[in-house]
Amino acid sequence: MSTGTSVLRKTLDQIIGTERTEHLFKLLVIHPEIAADPGPQVSRAVLAQALNMLLFEDLLRRVPTAKTYADYTLNKGRQILHDHGAVRTVALEGMGGLPAGQEAITRILRPLGYALNGVYPLERLKMTGRSHAQADYPEEIAQFFLSELHPERFSPEFQAAVQRVAATSKDPVTPQATSLLDKLESAGSLSVEESVTLLPILASVFERQHTEPALADYEILLAESPEMAWISTEGNAFNHATDRVPDVDQLAEEQKALGQPMKAAVETSQSGRVRQTAFLAAKVQRKFRTPEGALIPKEVNGSFYEFITRLPLPEEDGKQKLDLGFDSSNAQAIFKMTATGKA
Numbered sequence: 001m002s003t004g005t006s007v008l009r010k011t012l013d014q015i016i017g018t019e020r021t022e023h024l025f026k027l028l029v030i031h032p033e034i035a036a037d038p039g040p041q042v043s044r045a046v047l048a049q050a051l052n053m054l055l056f057e058d059l060l061r062r063v064p065t066a067k068t069y070a071d072y073t074l075n076k077g078r079q080i081l082h083d084h085g086a087v088r089t090v091a092l093e094g095m096g097g098l099p100a101g102q103e104a105i106t107r108i109l110r111p112l113g114y115a116l117n118g119v120y121p122l123e124r125l126k127m128t129g130r131s132h133a134q135a136d137y138p139e140e141i142a143q144f145f146l147s148e149l150h151p152e153r154f155s156p157e158f159q160a161a162v163q164r165v166a167a168t169s170k171d172p173v174t175p176q177a178t179s180l181l182d183k184l185e186s187a188g189s190l191s192v193e194e195s196v197t198l199l200p201i202l203a204s205v206f207e208r209q210h211t212e213p214a215l216a217d218y219e220i221l222l223a224e225s226p227e228m229a230w231i232s233t234e235g236n237a238f239n240h241a242t243d244r245v246p247d248v249d250q251l252a253e254e255q256k257a258l259g260q261p262m263k264a265a266v267e268t269s270q271s272g273r274v275r276q277t278a279f280l281a282a283k284v285q286r287k288f289r290t291p292e293g294a295l296i297p298k299e300v301n302g303s304f305y306e307f308i309t310r311l312p313l314p315e316e317d318g319k320q321k322l323d324l325g326f327d328s329s330n331a332q333a334i335f336k337m338t339a340t341g342k343a
Helices: 007-016 017-027 032-036 042-062 063-074 102-111 156-168 176-187 192-204 217-226 227-235 248-257 326-336
Strands: 082-090 114-122 127-135 145-149 236-245 274-278 283-289 295-301 302-309
Touching: 007 017, 007 032, 007 042, 007 192, 007 248, 017 042, 017 063, 042 063, 042 082, 042 102, 042 145, 063 302, 082 102, 082 227, 082 302, 102 114, 102 127, 102 145, 102 176, 102 248, 102 283, 114 326, 145 227, 156 217, 156 227, 176 192, 217 227, 227 295, 227 326, 248 274, 248 302, 283 302
Parallel strands: 082 145, 236 302
Antiparallel strands: 082 236, 114 127, 127 145, 274 302, 283 295
């Protein structure tokens, strides 16, 4: 099947240009049916794939080790199978214009065909994780792992700081985007023109929606929850994107030998079917407000890049499916990457 005139390529060409689109097609594994879909309508699966490609490219821009790895992968003649992206939210009403918690994200995922795939208590972090899989291509289109932080489980001082930080949040989803999402949910597809209008708005949902936090508030948050401190500077950006690889242990040794800053241990799920590791988080410069109203820079942990190996579930009715689950212990260990930069 030819992908040269596909509706996915045509849509991305108009948003990010031919050169960047071509690079993403070479870099990422895309299901042949999605890659070659001639249109003319853009299905929800194609839109979901396009959004993930835009978000993956954004993570490469923000995480130098991920960009180095992507270049290495291409030079080796290999491709990356994007398994999932992770996003952090705050389960709090009154965050400016944003809906509380994961609803800020799930409201745009539902029209793209995503549905809840698992719930994972992250008790040590006072968070809850939920995975969402795309119904049409659950194994081929990246999942979203959305975590909600529960401020009410922390001190009153912490809760007040969260409220101050989040109060300035703006809602990036415009009335026009809402209308297009409603149309997509009912019809299952949009035109190329509508998709070109909608996708940049959907991508902007995965950014920080509030203004720079006060340094004093950041320090209050950091003392009780490095995860909330991270949200205060990075917002709803991809916390990490993930490459699904055949052998994560072999991959880790390969990358360590190349000098990449790799997590010391590989995490294994209780089932033994899901194994994960990661590069250390990128260091980024962020600005913080002082009591005098000035903005001062400070180095903090940004996002990172993860690797995962998934084994099949036990056969059922002669069919074998990949284990698309997650593991609370694995997730909490991986989350440490942005707490200290070590794990």
